[in-house]
Amino acid sequence: GQNIDQPTEMTATEGAIVQINCTYQTSGFNGLFWYQQHAGEAPTFLSYNVLDGLEEKGRFSSFLSRSKGYSYLLLKELQMKDSASYLCAVLDSNYQLIWGAGTKLIIKP
C-alpha cells in the first residue's frame, strides 16, 4: 500500500528552528509537496520538490532524498503564526496526490 509518515505533533520555541520529517512509500514518485494548514482553515501551498536536494524559500526550506523516500521541512526564526499543521503529500505514478496526516506544530513563547 501507499504510506506517508509524519510525526503527529511537535513543539518548538519562538525564534528557534524546527525540522519536520516525512517518509513515504508510494507506487512511483512525481514530486513531493508541503502544505500549511492553520486550524479551521484550508491548506496552502508551501513547496514542491522533485529533485534531490534543498529548496529554500525565505524562512522555509524543503529537502528531498528520493533514494531514501524522505523529505523534511525546515522552519527558521519561528514565529507564533507558524503554529499550524504541516502536510506532506506525494504525487504517485498516476499523478494522484497521497497525503500524510500532517504534523501539528505548536510554537511556545
Add this chain to the structure above:
Amino acid sequence: DTAVSQTPKYLVTQMGNDKSIKCEQNLGHDTMYWYKQDSKKFLKIMFSYNNKELIINETVPNRFSPKSPDKAHLNLHINSLELGDSAVYFCASSQASGVTDEQFFGPGTRLTVL
C-alpha cells in the same frame, strides 16, 4: 477576490437527507478536486475533474456525485447522508491535472450529520 469559494461553510442535516455543496474557482484553472478531511485530519481525495476526465477514488461511495455545469464550477451532491459523512469537505483547483501544479483550496465546508 476569493480564488476558490465554497458554500455553505457549515451544513448541519439529518441522516438520510440529500445535500449539495457548491464550489467555484475564478482562477481559470482546468482541474478541480473534492477532498474529505475527517476528524483524524487525513485529507482524502474524492474526485478530480477536468473538461476531459473524471477520476473517482474507488473508495468513495456512489452516494457522492460531482456535478460540473462549467469549467469554473464543481459541485458535490450527496444522497442519503450517513453519520460517517460528517467531515470537512474541501474543494481545490489546479492549472492542469497530471502535472505538478500546486492546488488552491477553498475554505472548506464543515458537514455535520445528526
